[in-house]
Amino acid sequence: MPKRITAALPAVSFVAALALGSISLFASPKETWSLSERRPLASAPELSGKTIMDGSWFGELDGWMADHFVNREEFRHLRMLFQTKMLREHEYNGFIEYNGYLINLQKEINEDSVGYAAERFGYVWEKYLKKSGGNIYCTLVPDKSSLVGKYGYPTIDTANMDKMYEEALPFAKAFSLRAVLELEDYYFTDTHWRQEKLIPVAKYMLETMGRDVSLLDESFETEEIFPFFGVYAGQSAMKPEGESIRWLTGGFIDRLNVTDLETRAPMPVCDPENCDEKDLYTLFLGGGKGLVRIDNPAAPEGELIVFRDSFGSSMAPLLASGYRTVYVVDLRYAHPDVLGRYIRFNGQDVLFMFSETLLNNSRGLR
Amino acid sequence: MVFSSLTFLYLFLPAVLLLYFLAPARLRNAVLLGASLLFYFCGEQIYLLLMVGEILVTYAFGRLMEASEGRKKKLFLIVFLLLSFGLLGLFKYADLIPETVNSLAGEERLKLLKLPLPIGISFYVFQSVSYGIDVYRGKYPAERSLPNLALYVSFFPQLIAGPVVRFETVKENLRERTYSMERVSNGLFRFTVGLGKKVLIADRLYAFCDAASKGNPSVIVAWAEALAFLLYVYFDFSGYSDMAIGLAHTFGFDLPENFDHPLVSRSFREFWRRWHISLGTWFRDYLYIPLGGSRKGLPKHIVNLLVVWACTGLWHGASWNFVLWGLSFGIMLMLEVILERAAGKRTHDNAALSVFKRGFVLAVTVLLFVWFRFTDLSEATAQFKKMFGGAPLLSSDSGYLLSGAALLLAVALIGATPLPLSLAKKLSLSGKGRALVPVLRSALILFVLVFATAYLVDGSFSPFLYFRF
Numbered sequence: 001m002p003k004r005i006t007a008a009l010p011a012v013s014f015v016a017a018l019a020l021g022s023i024s025l026f027a028s029p030k031e032t033w034s035l036s037e038r039r040p041l042a043s044a045p046e047l048s049g050k051t052i053m054d055g056s057w058f059g060e061l062d063g064w065m066a067d068h069f070v071n072r073e074e075f076r077h078l079r080m081l082f083q084t085k086m087l088r089e090h091e092y093n094g095f096i097e098y099n100g101y102l103i104n105l106q107k108e109i110n111e112d113s114v115g116y117a118a119e120r121f122g123y124v125w126e127k128y129l130k131k132s133g134g135n136i137y138c139t140l141v142p143d144k145s146s147l148v149g150k151y152g153y154p155t156i157d158t159a160n161m162d163k164m165y166e167e168a169l170p171f172a173k174a175f176s177l178r179a180v181l182e183l184e185d186y187y188f189t190d191t192h193w194r195q196e197k198l199i200p201v202a203k204y205m206l207e208t209m210g211r212d213v214s215l216l217d218e219s220f221e222t223e224e225i226f227p228f229f230g231v232y233a234g235q236s237a238m239k240p241e242g243e244s245i246r247w248l249t250g251g252f253i254d255r256l257n258v259t260d261l262e263t264r265a266p267m268p269v270c271d272p273e274n275c276d277e278k279d280l281y282t283l284f285l286g287g288g289k290g291l292v293r294i295d296n297p298a299a300p301e302g303e304l305i306v307f308r309d310s311f312g313s314s315m316a317p318l319l320a321s322g323y324r325t326v327y328v329v330d331l332r333y334a335h336p337d338v339l340g341r342y343i344r345f346n347g348q349d350v351l352f353m354f355s356e357t358l359l360n361n362s363r364g365l366r
Numbered sequence: 367m368v369f370s371s372l373t374f375l376y377l378f379l380p381a382v383l384l385l386y387f388l389a390p391a392r393l394r395n396a397v398l399l400g401a402s403l404l405f406y407f408c409g410e411q412i413y414l415l416l417m418v419g420e421i422l423v424t425y426a427f428g429r430l431m432e433a434s435e436g437r438k439k440k441l442f443l444i445v446f447l448l449l450s451f452g453l454l455g456l457f458k459y460a461d462l463i464p465e466t467v468n469s470l471a472g473e474e475r476l477k478l479l480k481l482p483l484p485i486g487i488s489f490y491v492f493q494s495v496s497y498g499i500d501v502y503r504g505k506y507p508a509e510r511s512l513p514n515l516a517l518y519v520s521f522f523p524q525l526i527a528g529p530v531v532r533f534e535t536v537k538e539n540l541r542e543r544t545y546s547m548e549r550v551s552n553g554l555f556r557f558t559v560g561l562g563k564k565v566l567i568a569d570r571l572y573a574f575c576d577a578a579s580k581g582n583p584s585v586i587v588a589w590a591e592a593l594a595f596l597l598y599v600y601f602d603f604s605g606y607s608d609m610a611i612g613l614a615h616t617f618g619f620d621l622p623e624n625f626d627h628p629l630v631s632r633s634f635r636e637f638w639r640r641w642h643i644s645l646g647t648w649f650r651d652y653l654y655i656p657l658g659g660s661r662k663g664l665p666k667h668i669v670n671l672l673v674v675w676a677c678t679g680l681w682h683g684a685s686w687n688f689v690l691w692g693l694s695f696g697i698m699l700m701l702e703v704i705l706e707r708a709a710g711k712r713t714h715d716n717a718a719l720s721v722f723k724r725g726f727v728l729a730v731t732v733l734l735f736v737w738f739r740f741t742d743l744s745e746a747t748a749q750f751k752k753m754f755g756g757a758p759l760l761s762s763d764s765g766y767l768l769s770g771a772a773l774l775l776a777v778a779l780i781g782a783t784p785l786p787l788s789l790a791k792k793l794s795l796s797g798k799g800r801a802l803v804p805v806l807r808s809a810l811i812l813f814v815l816v817f818a819t820a821y822l823v824d825g826s827f828s829p830f831l832y833f834r835f
Contacts, residue, residue: 006804010551013808014558015383017815022376058367058408065372069823079820087570087777090770093824108580154581154763237824 024070031068035278036076036234041067076237095236096153100188102232102240103144107154109161110360117362118168121352124307124336125171132345137209138172138352140165141311144191146356147183161356168359169352175208177201189240190230191357192281195314196222196246202318209349211322212300218251225272228280245280247272247314252298252321261291261327261342262334269294269317284313290334291342293327296320303348307331309358323349335366367408368526369557369609370565372822375815378405386617395517395540398617405522406485413484416453421516423449424494428501428508428515443502447495454491457481462684486526488681490519492648497533499652506534514540523613527606529624529644536619543618553616555807560608562814565821567778568601574771575739582761588752589732590768590775596735597778600629603642629731629782632715632723634698637731645681649674660703667703672696682738687746691737698730 034041045051045060052058069075080092090096096103129136140162149155158178166174185197193201199220203213227242247270258267267286275283285292288310294317304323306316308330316328327343339345358364367374382401389397407414427446431439456479464476497518501508509515517540518533571594578591607624614621628640638646657670672693679692715723733753740746751757780786793799793806 004547006801007546007548007551009804010555010807010811011547013811014554014815015380017812018376018380021815021819022380025376053411055409055411058373061377062371062373065376066823069372069819072823075820075823078817079824082566082817082820083570088770088773089570090766152766154766 021070025065025068028068028070034067034234036073036237038231038234038279073234073237077239080237090153092237093235095232095238096148097236097238097240098148098151098153099183100240101144101148101183101186102189102230102236102238103148103153104191104232104235105153106143106145106156106356106360109156109164111164113360113362114164114168117354117359117365120331120336120362120365121169121307124331124339127336128339128345129171129350132347132350134347134349135209136169136172136350136352138165138169138174139177139205140359141193141353141355142178142181143356144183144186146178147181147186156356156360161359165354165359172350172352175205177204180204187228187230187245188243189228189233190281191232191355192230192311193314194246195248195284195318198315198318199248202315202321205315205351206319206322209304209322209351211302213322215252215296215298215321216318220248220253221250222246223249223270223272225280225283230281231279245283247283248318252296253317255296255298256317256320257295257297258285258317259293259295260286260289261293262289267292281310281313285316285328287313288330288333289328290330290332291327291339292316293325293342294320295325296323299324303327305329305343305345305348305350307350307352307354309354311355312353315353319351331366332364333366367405369606369613370561370818370822372819373408375561375819375822378408383616394543394617395513398521399513399517402517402520402522402525406520406525409485409526413482416457416484416487417490417520418516420450420453420490420494421512421519424497424519425509425512425515427498431498431502432508439502443498446498450491450495450498454487457484457487459680459684466686489528489530490525492530492645492681493533494519496530496648496652500533506537509533509537511540521614521619523617523619524610524621527603527610528642529607529610529622530648531621531644535622539619545618549618550616551804551807553612553614555811556612556615557609558612558811558814560605560610560612561818562810563601563605563608563781565818566814567774567781568598568605569821569825570774571595571598571601571778574767574774578767578771581763581767583752583757584761584764585753585755585757585759587761587764587767588749588757590771592732592736592749592753594771594775594778595739596629596732597775597782599735599738600625600641600782601778627782627784627787629728629779630724630784631727632720634695634702634727634730637727638695638699645678649678653677664703664707668700671700671703675699683741685741687737687741687743690743691734694734694737698734 030044031041032043033039042060042064044064045057047057051060066072083089083092091105094104096105142158145153145155146158146161149158162174162176162178166172180201181193185201186193199216203216206213206216224244224246226244228245229240229242233240249270253269256269258269259265260267269285270283271286272280272283275287279287282288299321300323302323303325304319305327306312306319306329308316308328309332310330312328312330316326320326327348329339329343367378369375378401382397385401386394386397403414403418406417423446427442427449431442431446434442460481461478464478467476468474468478497509497515500506509518515533518531518536521531521536524531574594575591575598578587578594581587604625611621611623622644624642624644626640626643628637631637631640654670654674657673658666659670660667675692675696676689677692678695679688679690682688682691733750736746736749736753740749748756790803794803
C-alpha cells in the first residue's frame with residue numbers, strides 16, 4: 001500500500017465511524033418505547049434559553065442520544081458480549097445466565113421496601129382483617145435468583161428475607177415454598193413461574209391451608225403460544241431463543257367463573273387474544289387487575305382472599321380448586337380503602353402471597 | 367461534557383474536526399477557542415465567566431509584570447497570585463475549615479458556603495499561575511495576543527482534566543502548527559486508546575470495586591478491591607491524558623506526557639516522576655525549589671517535602687483524606703531520602719532486588735490509595751481493617767467476585783506495564799509488522815469505538831474521576 005494511504009487509514013477509520021454514527025443517529029426514525037426495557041424512551045430535550053442556561057438541555061441531550069442511538073439493541077448486546085464473553089465477568093447489569101435461565105441477581109434486601117410493605121399490610125389488617133377473623137396465611141414466592149444461591153451465586157439472605165416477611169405479617173401463619181420450587185418451575189426468559197408446573201405447589205399450599213385438593217387430580221391440557229420472550233429477554237440483552245408460554249385448560253378450570261369486580265364484567269381465566277402482546281404473561285387472569293373474583297361451583301364451601309402480585313395471576317385459578325370463591329386482590333392496582341365495596345370480610349381465609357421481587361420493590365403498593 | 371459521552375463523540379467532536387480542518391489556517395485558533403468556550407459552557411454555564419475572568423486577570427497581570435520592575439513587579443505578582451489562588455480557595459477550599467470545625471464540634475458552628483466546584487478550576491488556575499510566575503521570572507515575554515492566551519488557558523482537550531500544560535510548551539504551537547495525515551492519524555489513535563482505557567477498563571474496574579465493597583468482607587477481596595481502585599485511577603486518569611494529548615496532537619499541538627507506567631516504579635521518587643508528571647513538575651518548579659528543595663540540609667529538606675506533599679494532596683480535593691494521602695507519599699519519599707543518605711546511592715540493582723522493590727512500591731501504593739478513595743476517614747479505616755485481618759481470609763462470595771474480575775485485573779495489570787507498548791514498538795520496527803501497523807491501528811480504533819459506544823449507549827455511569835479536581 002502506498003505510504004500516504006497507510007498513514008491516512010487510522011484517521012479515515014476514526015472519522016468514518018464517527019460520521020456514520022452521527023449521521024445515522026440524527027437521520028434515523030425515532031421510537032418512543034423500548035420494548036426490551038419496558039420503558040418510554042427519552043423525548044428530545046426542550047431547547048430554550050432557560051434550559052440552555054441551567055444546563056438541563058446539555059444534560060438531557062446525552063440521555064436522548066443514548067436512547068435513540070441507531071441499532072441501540074445491537075449495541076446493548078455487544079456490551080453484554082464484551083463484558084461476559086471477553087472480560088469473562090459473571091454479570092451484565094446484574095443479569096446472569098444459568099443453564100439457559102436468565103436471572104436478575106438480587107443480592108440485598110431493601111429493608112425500607114420491606115418496611116413499607118409491612119405498613120401497607122398492617123393497614124389492611126387494621127381496616128378489615130382484625131374484625132373479620134378467619135385464618136390468615138402468608139407465603140413468599142422465591143425469586144429465581146434465590147434458587148441459584150446453592151450453585152455459588154450471590155443472593156439475598158433468604159432466611160432473613162423469610163423472617164422479615166413473617167415480621168411484616170405478624171398476624172399471619174407463614175409457610176415456605178422454597179422446598180417445593182425449583183428453577184425448572186420458572187420461565188427461562190421471564191421472572192415468573194410456569195402455570196403448568198404449579199399443580200404440586202398449589203396442592204402443597206391448599207393442604208397447608210387445610211383444604212381439599214382432589215380437583216387438582218383431574219386431567220388438564222395445556223395450550224401455548226410460541227415464541228414467548230419474557231421481560232428478562234430484552235433487559236438482559238442476551239438475545240435468548242423464544243420459549244413457549246403455556247396455560248392449563250380442562251378439568252375444573254374450564255368451569256371457573258371469573259369476574260372483574262371493578263367493571264362487574266365476566267372474563268376468561270386466560271385470555272391469549274386480548275392480553276398485552278408485549279407482555280404475554282398478562283394473559284393470566286387479565287394481567288394487571290386490582291380486584292377479581294373466581295367462583296368454582298365444583299369446589300367445597302369456603303372463600304379465600306388472596307393478596308398477591310403478578311405471580312398470583314397464574315396461581316389463583318389453581319387455588320380455586322379448594323374454595324368455592326376466591327377473591328384476588330392486587331394492592332398495586334386497588335387501594336385498600338375500596339376493598340370493602342367489593343368484598344364482605346366475614347371470616348374468610350386470607351393468603352398474602354407476594355414475590356421476593358415485589359417485597360424488595362414495594363413502593364407500588366397502595 | 368466529558369470525552370466519553372455520546373454528545374462529545376458524535377456531535378461535538380465531529381463538528382469541531384470538520385470546522386477546524388475546513389477553516390483557513392488564520393481562523394483555526396478562533397475555531398478552537400470558540401469550541402473550548404462552548405465545551406466549558408456545556409458543563410458549567412455561568413462558571414464560564416469565572417474562567418474568562420481568570421484569563422483576563424492572567425493576561426492583564428502578565429502585561430503589567432512585564433512592564434514593571436522591582437517591588438512594583440513583585441506587588442503585581444502577589445496580587446495576581448492572591449486573585450488566582452483566591453478564586454481557587456473560594457470555590458474549592460472555602461468550606462474545608464468550617465466543615466472540620468462543625469464535624470469536631472458535632473454541630474453546625476460555622477456556616478458553609480456550599481459553592482459548587484467549577485469543573486477543571488484546579489487545572490486552569492495552575493496553568494495561569496505558572497504562566498504568571500514565568501513571566502515574572504522573565505522566562506518568556508508576556509503574550510501579546512489575548513485570544514492566544516485565552517486558548518492556552520481554555521484549550522478544551524486538556525481543560526478539565528489536564529495535563530497541566532506550561533505556556534512555554536505550546537507557545538510556538540499557538541502561532542504556528544504543522545499538519546500531516548500521519549499526525550492526525552496518530553492523534554486520533556491516541557485519543558481512541560485513551561477512550562478504551564477509560565470506558566472499557568477503568569469503568570469496569572470501578573464496577574468491581576463497587577461490587578466488592580458491597581459483598582461479604584474478606585481479606586483477599588479487600589486487597590483485590592484496593593488494587594483495582596489503584597488501577598482504576600491509573601486507567602481513568604491516564605486514559606483521559608491520552609485523549610487530551612491525542613486530540614491536541616490532531617489539532618497540531620504537542621502536549622507533554624503525563625504518565626509513564628508508574629506502577630512498575632522501583633521507588634516512590636520514581637513513581638512520582640511517572641505519575642501525573644505535569645502536576646509533579648509544577649509543584650517541583652513553583653513550590654519545592656522556591657522553598658529550597660534539598661539544598662538547605664536534611665531537616666529543611668524533610669519539611670519541604672512534607673509541605674509539598676500536603677499541598678499535592680490538597681490539590682486533589684478539599685478533604686483531609688487527600689492531605690493524608692499526599693503526606694503519606696511525602697513520608698515515603700522522606701524515608702527514601704534518609705535511607706539513601708544512610709546507605710549510599712546504589713548504582714545497580716540485581717533482578718531479584720528490582721522485582722522486590724517494584725512489588726514493595728506497588729503494594730504500598732495500593733495501600734496509600736485507600737486514603738485517596740474515601741473522603742470519609744472512617745470508611746478508609748474500615749477498608750484497612752478488612753485488609754489486615756479484620757475479616758475472614760475468604761468469604762462466601764469471594765470466589766464469585768474474584769473469578770468474575772480475574773481477567774479484567776490481569777488485563778489491567780499487564781496494560782499498566784510497558785509490555786504492550788514495547789510489543790507494539792517491536793512490531794512496528796519489524797519488516798512485515800511495519801506494513802501491518804496502520805491496519806492494526808485502524809482495527810483497534812474501530813473495536814474501541816464500537817464497544818465504547820456500546821457502553822455509552824447502554825450505560826449511565828461514566829464520570830471522570832479527575833473532574834473533581
